Amino acid sequence: MKNSSRRSARLITLATLGLALSACESEEPFPNFDELTRLNELHTMTRKPPADTTNRLADDVRAASLGHRLFDDPGLSSCGTVSCKSCHDGEGKTVKEPTALGCNGNRTGRNPPTTLNADYNRWFMWDGRADRLWNQAILPLTSPIEMDSNATVVRARLNAVASYAGEYQELFNKSPDATGDDELLANVGKLLQAYERTTNRTAAPFDEDVKRFIAAVDAGTEKDDPAYLGLKTYFRKGQCIVCHKGVTMADNLFHNIGVKDASAGAPGQVDATQKMLDWTFNAAGPYSDRRDGADALRLEAVRSDLVNKRFEFEGAYKTPTLRNIALTGPYMHTGELATLADVVEFYDKGGDPVGTFVGTKTVTIQELGLTDEEKASLVKLLESMTGAL
Ligand code: HEC
Numbered sequence: 001m002k003n004s005s006r007r008s009a010r011l012i013t014l015a016t017l018g019l020a021l022s023a024c025e026s027e028e029p030f031p032n033f034d035e036l037t038r039l040n041e042l043h044t045m046t047r048k049p050p051a052d053t054t055n056r057l058a059d060d061v062r063a064a065s066l067g068h069r070l071f072d073d074p075g076l077s078s079c080g081t082v083s084c085k086s087c088h089d090g091e092g093k094t095v096k097e098p099t100a101l102g103c104n105g106n107r108t109g110r111n112p113p114t115t116l117n118a119d120y121n122r123w124f125m126w127d128g129r130a131d132r133l134w135n136q137a138i139l140p141l142t143s144p145i146e147m148d149s150n151a152t153v154v155r156a157r158l159n160a161v162a163s164y165a166g167e168y169q170e171l172f173n174k175s176p177d178a179t180g181d182d183e184l185l186a187n188v189g190k191l192l193q194a195y196e197r198t199t200n201r202t203a204a205p206f207d208e209d210v211k212r213f214i215a216a217v218d219a220g221t222e223k224d225d226p227a228y229l230g231l232k233t234y235f236r237k238g239q240c241i242v243c244h245k246g247v248t249m250a251d252n253l254f255h256n257i258g259v260k261d262a263s264a265g266a267p268g269q270v271d272a273t274q275k276m277l278d279w280t281f282n283a284a285g286p287y288s289d290r291r292d293g294a295d296a297l298r299l300e301a302v303r304s305d306l307v308n309k310r311f312e313f314e315g316a317y318k319t320p321t322l323r324n325i326a327l328t329g330p331y332m333h334t335g336e337l338a339t340l341a342d343v344v345e346f347y348d349k350g351g352d353p354v355g356t357f358v359g360t361k362t363v364t365i366q367e368l369g370l371t372d373e374e375k376a377s378l379v380k381l382l383e384s385m386t387g388a389l
């Protein structure tokens, strides 16, 4: 009651002050009505990721159990030494180096994102070249620099371990031998997804801080709250909330924030999207368990954006979740930033210099002029986002 009256009071104030506010923006109390709405959207993440009906086994516990063993098994790689876990391990389900080691001494071109909370994403990979978590898994499996595998190697491994073959038969009503090559890869991807959907870290001290802060706003004591400066900087001077919003603190979109990259993959999303749209494994394709056309429509919208707003795809990368960020360094798709303090410095200077990355920086990425206190408050805020298992 009190909260809503305060909210409507702020709404009226904002509406009546209108122009006057923009003239003395710094005077506007934090949070305003819109910011309070966005604060309310940040906390309390559900334990279970959104449903994925393109995999009928997505939430099947038997599939998750088999998926877990496959995730950890280097026998799925052609070299016999690299598993999913090799690059997605430890508390942060990633590696501590900027890039990771695959088969035959090859290094990945990019930093492995965490697989924690992965299925809250709408797109996968830094450049969005997979549209479902199950089809994403086919990419590292078959990549020559990661697991260098194929359906023959995977089928042989499923047959070599009696429990694998038996459980596979039960879940898919056919043996690995009776499954075609592409379908076999898709099925293994679906088992891996079922496992990954169970490896989430959600409730974090951050959620409690945001809830307490909102209560303090209601009581009119927000300026005394320990989270005040961090949240205010996240929303105002830092503009972080523009892209890192909602419970995952990610907008499910792609932006060019000017991360230096001279590699062949530097164009990012612009090169990846066409391949994803034409891919036999995408969610609109023959291996999806949902065939109602919804995925085809969704991908058509992306296809038309790629034609009409191509420049927005150039040098753009997926906004990563900030949940568990303290566990997943180094940062950015290149892994160029070692610490969260480095990330804050990166944003404070407005990204890397023009000419060191492909395309044009998004408008919000510019010099921020943060004070030392504001920088420290942002780092503290980011550190509070680590969730419990
Ligand atoms: C050799 C290291 C390596 C191996 C092995 C590996 N990955 Fe990855 N993983 C990466 C890298 C690097 C990326 C980012 C690639 C990119 O975006 O271009 C990634 C991305 C991902 C993502 C995307 C997360 C997101 O938020 O977009 C998921 C999920 C994932 N891997 C799961 C797996 C699974 C499942 C396997 C096993 C089948 C696997 N990985 C094997 C290095 C590896």
Ligand code: HEC
Pocket (backbone or CB within 6 Å): 234, 238, 239, 240, 241, 242, 243, 244, 254, 255, 256, 257, 259, 317, 318, 319, 320, 321, 322, 325, 328, 330, 331, 332, 333, 334, 343, 344, 347, 362, 364, 365, 378, 382
């Ligand atoms: C215009 C959208 C946008 C804004 C504004 C923005 N970010 Fe990001 N953020 C991104 C994108 C996109 C990436 C990944 C970029 C890349 O790797 O090329 C990213 C990466 C990060 C990472 C590294 C994540 C990881 O897993 O490596 C952190 C931490 C981060 N941002 C925090 C912040 C903070 C703090 C602010 C405010 C000071 C902020 N961001 C503002 C879009 C944004």
